[in-house]
Amino acid sequence: MSAPANAGESKGQRLTKGGRKTRERIIETAAELMFHRGVGGTSIPDIQAAAGVSASQIYHYFGDKQGLVLAVIDHQTDTRLAGPPPRGGAPDPNTARRRGGWE
Secondary structure (H helix, E strand, O other): OOOOOOOOOOOOOOOOHHHHHHHHHHHHHHHHHHHHHOOOOOOHHHHHHHHOOOHHHHHHHHOOHHHHHHHHHHHHHHHHHHOOOOOOOOOOHHHHHHOOOOO
16 A cells, blocks of 8 residues: 555655655554564664664654654554455444444
8 A cells, every 4th residue: 555645744744755655665664563573572773674774764754663653553544444344244333433434
């Protein structure tokens, strides 16, 4: 899933196409590591090595680890909401509620 054009621009940042791709790669890499190791078990150096970026890039886009964790949560939420319904075909009532569907 690609990032929206304004991803990462919440603090007045205007990202180039390459900047958006780098930011999204960091988020996707961090999400994968955090899924397997947990947030506490995933360090900035771990993410750097896996994403092939420098620490300065991570801090530029996210400010600190907490900012990156929040971006991962947003990414995972967006991915989940955009994906197919859970197995079994029944929609998740919480997803529908967040979309403004069921009352």
